[in-house]
Amino acid sequence: MTEEELKELHADKVVDARGTSCPGPLLAAKRSITEVSIGGIMELLSSDTGTKRDIPRWAEKMGHGFLGVIDEAGYSRIFVKRTK
């Protein structure tokens, strides 16, 4: 999705993992995705640089949909769609 499309999304759950280092955001994503209904969207906030690369791979392996990233000042907004 484009950044403009991502900005239009309404996340069903926002998970703020800023301030934690890897693997904190990854574990937060794993724990929190189950709190989103199938078809729903989780937005993960992370200030850990490596998480931007981890989450797409994690989502693919877990069978969820990685939608994209918006970079903000000092952190990223990472969007995942729960698909199963």
Add this chain to the structure above:
Amino acid sequence: MSKMVLALVSSGMEKLTAGGIMLSGAVAQDMEVKIFLLLGGAYAFRKGTAENMKEVGDFQQAKDQFLAGLQKANVPYWLDFYKKAKGMGKVTIYLCGTAGKIWGSDKLEDYVDIVDTVCGIGEYISSAEEADLSITL
């Protein structure tokens, strides 16, 4: 479900922390993980030791920088990775019986309560053989 075996041989905090991070990544991906506490790993998980095990193994010259860096980066204490992973996934922690005897006890009650069982080396070898990923630290 794919399987990972993590053998902890060192009591160095840098390796215990690395193992905890790898364990967390595996649990995040729904892998089944078996952890084997061998020699130094068994030492680190003893009650009374595990709660304050802050010695490094390989790089004494950078110990202060390492400890300060952990704090600055908000990285949890190494034992917390293992406790958290146990609560999030299929993780089993085995104590090597011989290692336990070397450190004075092979009884589970003398180790932190996340250690599940005592094993022999055969169990480690067969588990490593069956695993998709085997890591030794």
